[in-house]
Amino acid sequence: xxxxxxxxxxxxxxxxxxxxxxxxxxxxxxxxxxxxxxxxxxxxxxxxxxxxxxxxxxxxxxxxxxxxxxxxxxxxxxxxxxxxxxxxxxxxxxxxxxxxxxxxxxxxxxxxxxxxxxxxxxxxxxxxxxxxxxxxxxxxxxxxxxxxxxxxxxxxxxxxxxxxxxxxxxxxxxxxxxxxxxxxxxxxxxxxxxxxxxxxxxxxxxxxxxxxxxxxxxxxxxxxxxxxxxxxxxxxxxxxxxxxxxxxxxxxxxxxxxxxxxxxxxxxxxxxxxxxxxxxxxxxxxxxxxxxxxxxxxxxxxxxxxxxxxxxxxxxxxxxxxxxxxxxxxxxxxxxxxxxxxxxxxxxxxxxxxxxxxxxxxxxxxxxxxxxxxxxxxxxxxxxxxxxxxxxxxxxxxxxxxxxxxxxxxxxxxxxxxxxxxxxxxxxxxxxxxxxxxxxxxxxxxxxxxx
Numbered sequence: 520x521x522x523x524x525x526x527x528x529x530x531x532x533x534x535x536x537x538x539x540x541x542x543x544x545x546x547x548x549x550x551x552x553x554x555x556x557x558x559x560x561x562x563x564x565x566x567x568x569x570x571x572x573x574x575x576x577x578x579x580x581x582x583x584x585x586x587x588x589x590x591x592x593x594x595x596x597x598x599x600x601x602x603x604x605x606x607x608x609x610x611x612x613x614x615x616x617x618x619x620x621x622x623x624x625x626x627x628x629x630x631x632x633x634x635x636x637x638x639x640x641x642x643x644x645x646x647x648x649x650x651x652x653x654x655x656x657x658x659x660x661x662x663x664x665x666x667x668x669x670x671x672x673x674x675x676x677x678x679x680x681x682x683x684x685x686x687x688x689x690x691x692x693x694x695x696x697x698x699x700x701x702x703x704x705x706x707x708x709x710x711x712x713x714x715x716x717x718x719x720x721x722x723x724x725x726x727x728x729x730x731x732x733x734x735x736x737x738x739x740x741x742x743x744x745x746x747x748x749x750x751x752x753x754x755x756x757x758x759x760x761x762x763x764x765x766x767x768x769x770x771x772x773x774x775x776x777x778x779x780x781x782x783x784x785x786x787x788x789x790x791x792x793x794x795x796x797x798x799x800x801x802x803x804x805x806x807x808x809x810x811x812x813x814x815x816x817x818x819x820x821x822x823x824x825x826x827x828x829x830x831x832x833x834x835x836x837x838x839x840x841x842x843x844x845x846x847x848x849x850x851x852x853x854x855x856x857x858x859x860x861x862x863x864x865x866x867x868x869x870x871x872x873x874x875x876x877x878x879x880x881x882x883x884x885x886x887x888x889x890x891x892x893x894x895x896x897x898x899x900x901x902x903x904x905x906x907x908x909x910x911x912x913x914x915x916x917x918x919x920x921x922x923x924x925x926x927x928x929x930x931x932x933x934x935x936x937x938x939x940x941x942x943x944x945x946x947x948x949x950x951x952x953x954x955x956x957x958x959x960x961x962x963x964x965x966x967x968x969x970x
Contacts, residue, residue, distance in 0.1 A: 526551055528559040529584075532567040534576070537695055540703055543571035546581035549621055553585030556627065560588070561598025568605040575704035577614040579694055582631055583621030583644075599626045606633035611806045613704045616697060618690045619644045619670075619680070635803055636697060636755075637680040638690045639670040646673060646680075675758040678792060682755070696753060700767040700774050701807050709774035709809050711954075717771050717947045725939035729880060733855055736782045739764055739814060742854070743777055746770065746812075746943050752777070755800060760792035761785075762821075765800040767809070771947040773954070776804035779814035780865065782855075789861050790821035791834040798837035798968075801845055810848035810950055813872070817861040819886070836969040838864040843871055844966055848953035850946055853877040853924065853933070858886050868932055873956070874949045875933040876942070877924035883932065884922035 529551040534543050545564050547554035564580075571578045587595035609615055610633065617631035619639040623646040631637050631646070639646065645668035654662050666672060673679040682697075684690035702709050728741050744750040747768035754766035762785040765778050778797050780787035789797075804811050820826070820835055842849070842864070851872045857865065862883060866872045877883065895917070903909035920926070924936045937945055 523552075525557075528557060528563065529554050529588075530556075530560045530563055532563045534567075534570070537698055540698070541574065541576045542579060542698070543567050543574075543576050544579045544581070547584040547621070549583045549585070552588065554583050554621070555585045555588040556595055556598050557588040557591045558594040558598055561595075561601055565601050565605055568602070568609060571613055572605075572609055575613060575706065577616065577698060577701070577703060578609060578634075579616045579618065580630070580634070581618045581620055581690075582623045582627065584627050585622060586625045586627045596626070599630070602630050603633060606630055610635075611705060614698065614701045614807065616694045618684075618687075618694060619646050620687050620690060622646075624648075624650065632679065636682070636694075637673075638682045638684055638693050638697075639673060639680045640684045640686055640690055641670050642686070645669055671758075674756070678756065678759040678796065680756075683758070697767075700753060700809070705806055705808070707808075709807060711774050712769060712772040713951075714772045717944070717951060719944040719948065721938070721940040722943055723940050725942055729854060729878070729939065731880075733880070733882070736786070738783050739779045739781050739787075739816070739854075742814060743768070743779060746814075746946065747775075747777075748772065756796055760790070760796045762787055762790065763793040763797050765797055770812070770943065770950055773947075773950045774809055775812050775950065776800060776809045777812050777814065778865070780817045782816050785821060786818055787816050787856075788818055788821040789835060789838070789864060790826055791829050791831055793821075794831070794834040794838050794864075798841040801838070801841040805841075805845040805847050808847055810850070810953065811842075811845065811866070812946060812950075813849070813851040813866045815851060815853045815857050815862070815865045816855040817858065817865055818856045819858050819861045820864075833969045835860065835864060839870065840966065840968045842866045844960075844968075845871070846956075846958040846960065848950060848956050849873050850949050850953075851875045852942055852946065853881040853883060854939075855880050855882065857881060857883045859884075868934075873953055874945075876935055876937045876945055877927065877933050878939050878942075879924060879936060881924040881927075881936075882918060882922040883924060883927045884918075 529548050532545040545567055615634035617634040617637045621644055628646050645664050647668040651662050654660050670683045674683050682693050684693055725745050729737055743752050752766050752768045762781050764781050849866055849872045851866045868875045900906050900909050927933045928936050
């Protein structure tokens with residue numbers, strides 16, 4: 520390498536302003552040695568990250584690299600290690616965004632994986648640890664890059680990335696849009712655009728969104744659209760674990776993170792992927808002081824042998840840990856079903872929700888009415904002249920006695936029962952009143968989240 524000229528050593532680093540706020544950025548230069556990482560290349564990136572840490576500014580990295588510079592041997596591996604170390608140091612201090620705009624192979628994939636958000640271009644980009652040839656040599660499996668390395672594969676199957684961009688320009692626009700919801704660092708508040716007055720009027724359209732039959736599905740994104748300012752919702756990980764929806768929006772100018780069960784997919788059940796997706800999102804919101812609004816319609820955790828063997832207990836516990844450890848404002852709206860452990864996992868009052876509202880259509884119970892009546896009144900139903908009618912009768916009685924939102928309110932498990940049309944007003948009022956929330960926890964190094 521001593522005789523080779525490497526302009527900039529294959530990486531461009533610098534600082535600039537995005538919508539008036541300083542941002543640190545680096546971009547691998549694939550035209551110089553394939554953008555491969557060497558000792559000075561790594562030093563430049565590390566110096567930039569150190570500067571961002573001291574100045575409290577976000578870091579955006581544009582990844583387009585052939586990986587480690589083999590000619591520099593272990594020095595290149597050392598460079599990756601130094602970058603990884605700083606990724607971890609910056610985590611929780613300033614937002615980190617990685618754009619995958621070209622090849623990102625081997626160790627190069629781990630720095631993006633340590634950031635808060637990954638954006639990947641639809642074409643001309645791939646990310647993997649082992650390529651097709653290595654996989655075939657090691658295991659005998661034949662696999663193409665399209666199966667595991669593309670944006671589509673990472674977004675829908677692996678869950679490694681958060682946003683898909685059409686091209687490089689779109690990736691940059693998405694990163695700017697994402698930063699518009701995040702503070703520059705953990706000591707600042709999110710960029711709220713507070714309105715002078717609150718929208719406290721009723722929204723009758725909300726009353727028409729949820730079907731009368733609790734078994735009928737609906738699209739929770741329609742509820743979100745009515746809840747947030749201008750219907751603008753910036754969804755995160757839209758293609759992964761579609762049974763839960765997460766993303767950013769504003770409600771009367773207050774930046775919020777929204778976590779919502781999606782009845783249109785797997786009936787809104789929580790499974791392994793949905794638990795991972797929502798727990799990570801909740802923790803990112805908590806880092807950057809973003810209030811969390813949870814919209815609940817969850818019949819339970821997804822049943823099945825694959826889920827049990829896959830560790831649904833461990834993964835579901837991540838949601839419990841994430842919500843319980845979050846100290847940001849937390850508001851929960853129970854729209855319909857809220858059963859069993861999944862009711863708790865969607866931020867019940869027992870998990871530290873500051874305000875919990877329920878619609879009259881809500882059912883809050885250990886399990887649904889049908890299942891409960893079969894267990895409690897099985898013999899009585901079997902002995903009835905019309906078992907089906909008897910089951911319905913007892914099911915309705917069970918709901919009124921044990922699962923009604925009014926019963927939950929009477930037992931101080933929820934704040935109030937509200938009409939759907941009141942939802943935006945009550946959430947807006949709650950958010951504004953909680954903006955100065957301060958909550959301290961016992962001093963400790965950190966908790967031990969189930970991983």
